[in-house]
């Protein structure tokens with residue numbers, strides 16, 4: 001089912017059901033891959049179909065702990081903004097319904113594979129808080145307030161001195177550009193394990 005324009009969504013709040021962490025491979029930019037490898041170890045990454053992704057164990061993301069993400073603010077951007085999809089072009093159609101004017105025009109879609117989306121007339125919370133935060137994170141990263149569950153789990157941080165030098169050469173990982181952020185008109189690459 002294709003994502004729907006934000007104007008058809010009343011509200012969404014992450015209830016930490018954990019289904020997205022079990023359902024998808026999570027693609028990483030080069031910058032994200034290097035940052036996560038430095039903090040947690042290269043063995044937390046793997047390459048699938050030429051993309052560097054978070055490793056999966058026991059049917060879910062390796063960082064999933066009791067349905068919660070243990071990466072905290074180190075979460076990849078696609079995880080921070082899911083199921084809100086921030087685009088610069090109306091890639092899923094219905095451009096008038098998807099258009100969202102902030103400081104510039106964006107096209108916002110919502111992926112219904114998250115089970116906690118409520119359809120209807122958009123709420124103030126969705127319009128004033130959730131979507132602007134998703135846009136900001138997609139552009140610049142940073143902390144989450146409205147796009148994450150209010151539940152928290154401690155982060156077992158592993159330092160570089162604990163893990164030693166990377167045992168896997170960076171050259172094994174596909175070359176994403178450090179300078180160029182992911183283009184916003186490209187749909188995020190997610191591989192749905194259930195399809």
Ligand code: SF4
Pocket residue numbers: 013014015016017018019020021082083113114115116
């Ligand atoms: S984003 Fe949706 S699918 Fe993922 S944990 Fe939150 S409620 Fe569940």
